[in-house]
Amino acid sequence: MSKIKEVRPEKVAEILESFEHRVDSLIMILQDIQEEYRYLPEDALRIVADDLDLPLSQLYEVATFYRSFSLEPRGTHEVKVCLGTACHLRGGPMILENFERVLGVKAGQTTPDLDFTLETVNCVGACALAPLVLVDSDYHGETRPSKVKDILGKYSQK
Ligand code: FES
Known part of the structure; x- marks a missing residue:
């Protein structure tokens, strides 16, 4: 479908x-x-x-x-990796790389199955949770590159 x-x-x-x-x-x-x-x-x-x-x-x-509009279909879930200063210093770029590798798309792109759109953001005001990843409206704080698959797994069947 x-x-x-x-x-x-x-x-x-x-x-x-x-x-x-x-x-x-x-x-x-x-x-x-x-x-x-x-x-x-x-x-x-x-x-x-x-x-x-x-x-x-x-x-x-x-x-x-307006950056909030998209002319291309977006994924069911939006993954936003924070690259603000605090998150950047605590490994945000490595986490982004892992999402890119696991999803097979670059930041700004959507997976071919339209499950996920990967984006970056610059500080969402939750620096105490750095490095932070947002999936839809869920905050995943103190993320590690090794947690990327687990995080995506929670949303794959939803
Ligand atoms: S730098 Fe990531 S939430 Fe502030």
Whole structure:
């Protein structure tokens, strides 16, 4: 079964309706679409562009300007390795390397099975837990490279 949700025009219409089709709510509309599909599918962007009477290129400009938007499908789980100063000093780069090796992707990429997207972050304010890895909203503190497989294992079947 495909992990990419099919774009249903009625769902996009529902999101547009919840913001009263307001152009000044464009960012929030895109946020809701991203939340629904975990990325911004072109079919959904076309519906929004038509509805708000905006050129599609303008939507792509907004989508590429904000780092929180993705034009590519994202993994079911987001792994974020902290590379802020405290985490960096306590081995963050080695932990990142291990995630890259085990997942077979580089930071910023998604595994082909769409299970995981690997990212880096710069300090999430939990330096006492360094080195820190976030999976979705779970904090994995004092991580070691040897724990990488165990961490991923917790999410592989979810
Ligand atoms: S440097 Fe990683 S949480 Fe602060």
